[in-house]
Amino acid sequence: xxxxxxxxxxxxxxxxxxxxxxAASGFRLDDYAAGWFRQAPGKEHEGVLCMSSDGSxxxxxxxxxxxxxSRDTAKNTQYLQMNNLKPEDTGIYYCAPCPPGxxxxxxxxxxxxxxx
Numbered sequence: 001x002x003x004x005x006x007x008x009x010x011x012x013x014x015x016x017x018x019x020x021x022x023a024a025s026g027f028r029l030d031d032y033a034a035g036w037f038r039q040a041p042g043k044e045h046e047g048v049l050c051m052s053s054d055g056s057x058x059x060x061x062x063x064x065x066x067x068x069x070s071r072d073t074a075k076n077t078q079y080l081q082m083n084n085l086k087p088e089d090t091g092i093y094y095c096a097p098c099p100p101g102x103x104x105x106x107x108x109x110x111x112x113x114x115x116x
Contacts, residue, residue, distance in 0.1 A: 001026045004034075004095035009110030012085055020080040020110055022095035029076050033098040035069060036080045038112075040091040045106070049080065050098035058098075062088070085114045 008020040035050030049059045049069040068081040092109040
């Protein structure tokens with residue numbers, strides 16, 4: 001069964017950085033397209049960054065140049081390095097397959113709050 005566990009969220013000031021982690025289980029992360037999504041309060045889920053099985057990455061326009069997705073094959077874990085964070089980056093961040101599908105169970109995610 002495909003499962004992700006996200007961690008690393010927290011409160012950070014604007015301009016700061018955070019690194020989120022996502023441990024995958026039940027499958028090999030490198031065999032699938034997967035990435036990071038987020039949900040701001042009162043809004044729909046938004047794609048942040050996805051990585052395909054060949055290592056190509058695709059990012060949303062709002063995070064280009066600030067966020068980076070990477071993977072550790074040995075740990076079957078993917079990371080989201082977020083730099084120059086802005087208040088509009090606030091939300092719950094999730095790992096999911098790319099695309100996640102209409103019936104995807106998002107789980108708990110990890111909360112990121114950007115505020116002074």
